[in-house]
Amino acid sequence: GAGVSQTPSNKVTEKGKYVELRCDPISGHTALYWYRQSLGQGPEFLIYFQGTGAADDSGLPNDRFFAVRPEGSVSTLKIQRTERGDSAVYLCASSMTLNTEAFFGQGTRLTVV
Amino acid sequence: AQRVTQPEKLLSVFKGAPVELKCNYSYSGSPELFWYVQYSRQRLQLLLRHISRESIKGFTADLNKGETSFHLKKPFAQEEDSAMYYCALLSNYQLIWGAGTKLIIKP
Structure with a gap:
């Protein structure tokens, strides 16, 4: 399967812990996006990458959130000192270039207890 | 402010x-709008993009700039259309999403 892959599919962590969420985009896709979806709501933009650089990180809620894409392929979303309000489904998407169709992963469901 | 509203949960x-399925938007400029669908236990997938003017799975959507709407329509619903539907607006390379409408097709 050549779709966007996110791991883990589910993550339960304790308040205050650090978590990393991984996204493997479709091979050859230069653009990568992270969104967060809380229960009963639509996705909310977090950050997107064009190649290795974060082109727009304006959606990251605070400095506990950080994302990297060091080689222009796999991306990791990192959350420090998790809070219960961080509980959500974190979605990753990739596209061939900006403004072409974005393909989504199945999401990582993060639960902070 | 840029916003997408789907009035029906x-x-x-x-x-x-x-x-x-209703979708209204607020955007200064020429909007680019999408409909995404999420079937049970599946990932989000693109259904329609307004600039392509395609009909996918019998669904169509027309951009009405006067009413700032992009409603999704299908003349004859099928049971396999049951899913969550999201309307989204592209702004600065990021998608702004509505809250979604759950569509249930009764047999």
């Missing part, structure tokens, strides 16, 4: 009946 219609 839930829409339930009988098989064979027409379907209209």
Whole structure:
């Protein structure tokens, strides 16, 4: 399967812990996006990458959130000192270039207890 | 402010009946709008992009700039259309999403 892959599919962590969420985009896709979806709501933009650089990180809620894409392929979303309000489904998407169709992963469901 | 509104959280219609899922947007400029669908236990997937003017799975959507709407329509609903539907607006390379409408097609 050549779709966007996110791991883990589910993550339960304790308040205050650090978590990393991984996204493997479709091979050859230069653009990568992270969104967060809380229960009963639509996705909310977090950050997107064009190649290795974060082109727009304006959606990251605070400095506990950080994302990297060091080689222009796999991306990791990192959350420090998790809070219960961080509980959500974190979605990753990739596209061939900006403004072409974005393909989504199945999401990582993060639960902070 | 840029915003997408889907006024119905839930829409339930009988098989064979027409379907209209409402979407209104707020955007200064020429909007680029999308409909995404999420079937049970599957990932989000693109259904329609307004600039392509395609009909996918019998669904169409027309951009009405006067009413700032992009409603999704299908003349005859099928049971396999049951899913979550999201309207989204592209702004600065990021998608702004509505809250979604759950469509249930009753047999």
